[in-house]
Amino acid sequence: MIKQIQWLGHGSFLIQGPPLIYINPWKVIRTAFHADVILIGHDHYEHFSPADIDKLKGDHTRIISNESVASELHHDVTILKPWHTITVDRAGIKAVPAYSPEDMRHPPEANGLGFIISMNYYDIYYAGDTGRISEMENIRPDIAILPIDNNGTLSVEQAAKLVDEMRPRWTIPYNWGTMTDGATLMDAQEFKSLVGGRSEVIIPQRSS
Numbered sequence: 001m002i003k004q005i006q007w008l009g010h011g012s013f014l015i016q017g018p019p020l021i022y023i024n025p026w027k028v029i030r031t032a033f034h035a036d037v038i039l040i041g042h043d044h045y046e047h048f049s050p051a052d053i054d055k056l057k058g059d060h061t062r063i064i065s066n067e068s069v070a071s072e073l074h075h076d077v078t079i080l081k082p083w084h085t086i087t088v089d090r091a092g093i094k095a096v097p098a099y100s101p102e103d104m105r106h107p108p109e110a111n112g113l114g115f116i117i118s119m120n121y122y123d124i125y126y127a128g129d130t131g132r133i134s135e136m137e138n139i140r141p142d143i144a145i146l147p148i149d150n151n152g153t154l155s156v157e158q159a160a161k162l163v164d165e166m167r168p169r170w171t172i173p174y175n176w177g178t179m180t181d182g183a184t185l186m187d188a189q190e191f192k193s194l195v196g197g198r199s200e201v202i203i204p205q206r207s208s
Contacts, residue, residue, distance in 0.1 A: 007204035034058025040065035042112035098128030105152030160194035
């Protein structure tokens with residue numbers, strides 16, 4: 001399953017299906033294959049790009065997000081509340097809270113989302129733009145995809161501690177290598193070093 005997950009830069013990912021799932025597409029390249037599902041966690045520009053959604057959307061694409069994204073997007077959007085689940089083809093998609101208790105860039109009232117995607121007998125946790133929150137305590141994924149930029153989100157050290165508690169088989173760090181004032185490859189490598197052997201950390205190469 002881990003080989004079916006491609007990092008597209010910053011917080012954007014592609015999960016090869018079926019179904020074909022894009023998470024927060026940003027600066028993506030148009031392809032011949034339309035997305036089956038597009039997941040949008042919140043309305044910040046680098047995670048919610050209507051132009052990129054238009055590149056990927058087909059007649060049968062399901063867009064899943066929260067109320068604020070739905071109010072801004074001129075397409076049908078399936079709104080998921082935290083802990084609600086929807087099934088699309090072979091995937092179960094559960095929305096989970098994503099916010100920063102101590103940073104107003106991602107306040108709880110913004111209703112940001114992460115996602116737990118269950119497919120092919122694996123649970124994939126995409127945390128979203130979030131700090132450390134109590135709602136993470138009972139999440140035990142096979143694959144954890146975590147922010148490490150400390151920009152109202154997890155720091156390298158917090159993300160490593162979270163891996164220690166969740167014990168996923170694989171972990172992928174994101175929100176690095178794309179912003180001039182953000183996390184870098186060195187931060188991703190430090191994260192991998194801190195995690196050690198508790199999880200296999202994949203530092204991905206950007207895919208198109």
